[in-house]
Amino acid sequence: MLNKTEIRFCLDEFERMFPDAECELIHQNPFELVIAVVLSAQCTDALVNKVTKDLFKKYKTPEDYLVVSLEELQQDIRSIGLYRTKAKNIQKLCQSLIDEYDGEVPSSKEELIKLAGVGRKTANVVASVAFGEPAIAVDTHVERVSKRLAFCRWKDSVLEVEKTLMKKIPKEEWSDTHHRMIFFGRYHCKAKNPNCSECPLLEVCREGKKRMKKRAV
DNA sequence: CTCCCGATAT
């Protein structure tokens, strides 16, 4: 695993590569963000944004999602994967907002995570992006980058990855670093063809060196 | 652990 100095080096490089990294899910308020993040499971941000463009015109409030039938909502998000469970979760989530939170989105992770379709990752994103709470949401990119760069161990669960990152990264940098790691994973350290040959972190990346060696032979 | 699942890149 990387030491303190090596991690500091990585964090600084992340900042240099992606100084303006931020949430790419288009939203106008916490409620739209919750819906967008629930929809984003196992699906690209680009597709979510395409769907929410029309969706957010039709559905403005939790009530709006409940006056339509489940089938209608399913049709409206059908081009997104896992649309049946997502539609069901969204209606249940909206009912909870009305019943328990006066139609507003709660700001604490503990409350967010109780909502249907909202797990640890989604709760962290909403708390961080909508309410400015320090958080590190471990999604597929953050997990992959953390493991390739040996910020954590290969066999760590997503929860263990999150705990390790919170321990090794200063709290004031959690949110920025989290978004920079997503950009780094999405646009550079990609799942399929990571751009190791042009990676400024190659010198501290065992995985990258391993990959470079393989290709050279 | 499996299932949910369409769009897109490779």
Added chain:
DNA sequence: ATATCAGGAG
């Protein structure tokens, strides 16, 4: 054709 995508629930 297949892997992957800002995961979560049962």
